[in-house]
Amino acid sequence: MLSRFARLRKVARVLSVASPRVNQQVLLRRSLATTSSAPKVIQFALSDIGEGTKEVVVKEWYVKVGQVVEEFDELVEVQSDKANVDITSRYAGKIVKIHYEIDDVAQVGDPLVDIEIEGDDDDEPVDNYVDHTESAATDDAVVTKSEEKSHKAGDKVKASPAVRKFAKDNQVDLSLVTPTGKGGTITRDDVEAFMAGPAPVAAPVPPAVQVAQGSAPPAPKPIKQMPVRAQAATSGGSRTEPLGPIAKAMQKSMTEALKIPHFGYNEEYDVTNLVELRKILKPLAAEYGIKLSYMPFIIKAVSLALSESPILNSSLSPDGTQIIYHEDHNIGFATDTPHGLLVPNIKQVQNLSILEVAQELNRLHQAGLENKLKPADIQGGTFSLSNIGAIGGTYAKPVILVPQVAIGAIGKIQRLPRFGPNDEVVARHLTYISWTADHRIIEGAQMARFSNKLKQYLEEPGSMMLHLR
Secondary structure, three states, X not given: OOOHHHHHHHHHHHHHHHOOOOOHHHHHHHHHHHHOOOEEEEEEEOOOOOOOOOEEEEEEEOOOOOOEEOOOOEEEEEEOOXXXXXXXXXXXXXXXXXXXXXXXXEEOOOEEEEEEEEOOOOOOOOOEEEEOOOOOOOOOOOOOOOOEEOOOOOOEEEEOHHHHHHHHHOOOOHHHOOOOOHHHEEOHHHHHHHHHOOOOOOXXXXXXXXXXXXXXXXXXXXXXXXXXXXXXXXXXXXXXXXXXXXXXXXXXXXHHHOXXXXXXXXXXXXXXXXXXXXXXXXXXXXXXXXXXXXXXXXHHHHHHHHHHOHHHHEEEOOOOOXXXXXXXXXXXXEEEEOOEEEOOEEOOHHHXXXXXXXXXXXXXXXXXXXXXXXXXXXXXXXXXXXOHHHOOOOOOOOOOOOOOOEEEEEOOOEEEEEEXXXXXXXXXXXXXXXXXXXXXXXXXXXXXXXXXXXXXXXXXHHHHHHOOO
């Protein structure tokens, strides 16, 4: 077998014969220079993923030391104060070092992994990221790109994303589950079998005791006494834990919000006609697989009212000298999730039907519960609502979500007595919305006019038909 140097000399000699003007030595030097670049190790840093994010929490590694990755392969899932994102590789190479453990906090600009690549003159790599979405794979035989890091050092497991999520939701440590799938993969059945525990073993039936005639029956088995606890019951004390990314975001946004002079405005809304209309439309929406709550009607009515009160869909410039009016009605709604309070928003509500609003509302709500919201789902809100009535609240004092200038808290719908047109007592469905506005640019009269227009749409929902597109 020819050596690499000999092969290059042979190529140069052939080319020099074909073209006498080619200098063989120059060609040889150029060939060596372009083919003998040595591998080099680069530090792959966490780049800015937008919205002013300065730090993230490492949630799952898709690679391990020694693993070869290709360009755009997913390296790690991280959680910012907005959403979960996947960081992808710009280069092909081998992972030689991982800088963070699971649940560690990584700062923007700090290295995530060291990658060994073929040496060249390219600039240092820039992190790529994609919105984190749950894998569409449902086949338990599909294995993720990397093995999840278990709680036991050095213990690795294989499982599909769906199985990992199922195990996480049920607080099952996959390193303790016995795999039965192809290639040592843990399936959903394996997790369910682990949750069910070992099959109960029937106790052996003792042989029948022969009692001699006239003899006394065996004495009954004595009742066991409850064991006495040796450890005394604890009381008092305290514990501390660091703020997570979502809690940090809330701490920051609420601190900024309370620098703004807030003013409140409360109103009662008679939604009896809306209740009746929803009863008619709910089964029709179900035919499209869409759950129709009251919120889509309220969100659409808010959008219609904003069209006549555009200052409530604005923001104040950073220097406080200009009002920025937003043409799109990107209406956010506060979502209470196991991971914390999130406020995704429905984009361009002014262009959507009530059915389309309901569809997007359901999608964002489910994504919030599963911690699968994309950064685009969170960014760009222009007005917000908080449905405290879903939990049972009636009144609230919501805090503005900067840089927005208004927010509303919707109370629960109650069936209460009211006086009818002839002073008779009638039952009506009522709700209360508590409004908060930025008093630097919003006047009380402006909020009242907006509320009155919304009241008209909610109390006579048929009037919205005149303005729907």
